[in-house]
Amino acid sequence: MADVHSRAGERYANADIRAYVDQLHAGHDLPLQRAFEAPEREGMPAIQVGPSEGKLLGMLIALTGARRVVEVGTLAGYSAVRMARALPRDGRLWTIELDPKHAAVARTRLAEAGVADQAEVLQGAALEVLTRLAPEGPFDAVFIDADKGNYDRYGRWAREHLRPGGLLLGDNAYFFGRLLEDTPEAGAMRRFHEEAAQAFDTVCIPTPDGLLLGIKR
Numbered sequence: 690m691a692d693v694h695s696r697a698g699e700r701y702a703n704a705d706i707r708a709y710v711d712q713l714h715a716g717h718d719l720p721l722q723r724a725f726e727a728p729e730r731e732g733m734p735a736i737q738v739g740p741s742e743g744k745l746l747g748m749l750i751a752l753t754g755a756r757r758v759v760e761v762g763t764l765a766g767y768s769a770v771r772m773a774r775a776l777p778r779d780g781r782l783w784t785i786e787l788d789p790k791h792a793a794v795a796r797t798r799l800a801e802a803g804v805a806d807q808a809e810v811l812q813g814a815a816l817e818v819l820t821r822l823a824p825e826g827p828f829d830a831v832f833i834d835a836d837k838g839n840y841d842r843y844g845r846w847a848r849e850h851l852r853p854g855g856l857l858l859g860d861n862a863y864f865f866g867r868l869l870e871d872t873p874e875a876g877a878m879r880r881f882h883e884e885a886a887q888a889f890d891t892v893c894i895p896t897p898d899g900l901l902l903g904i905k906r
């Protein structure tokens with residue numbers, strides 16, 4: 690039955706329907722649109738979350754009252770803008786990006802969106818930056834959208850540094866349809882899922898490539 694539901698969802702949610710609901714429920718103002726278009730405009734990979742996924746991230750941050758949020762994988766800053774806008778006035782987002790060019794683009798987009806005072810782009814290798822960032826915790830939410838081969842290690846950091854009741858979010862949880870393959874990256878992604886299920890109350894939301902959502906026990 691689950692396979693039938695999945696196929697039906699793919700058949701009904703065609704590109705026109707997705708565009709309609711994105712526009713209606715997750716539309717962009719100018720700064721969001723410029724952040725969303727920045728990867729293509731700046732010669733970066735266009736691998737940011739979609740409009741509805743971005744809106745969902747912000748809503749989850751707002752619903753949980755998160756004040757201290759970490760993002761692993763900034764790209765051009767689209768998801769960072771979505772989450773930073775959802776923070777209360779005393780909230781703070783730290784977002785980590787390996788590529789210095791991407792980090793610079795993201796800082797520009799955050800400034801244009803009016804959230805540069807609440808969102809800091811930290812440039813460097815994520816595992817090293819997370820080690821330095823740990824004293825700022827405990828954190829209320831961690832969103833992971835970076836190199837898939839380290840998802841298990843990012844998940845362990847989140848488990849250690851999130852407060853009880855804190856939110857774990859992991860994009861590309863289906864690993865582009867390769868989650869069950871016998872490769873090191875797929876194995877890391879499965880460990881991310883399995884270890885999260887042990888420490889968090891979890892669900893995998895069926896976005897186009899899956900979004901793992903966990904609440905720390």
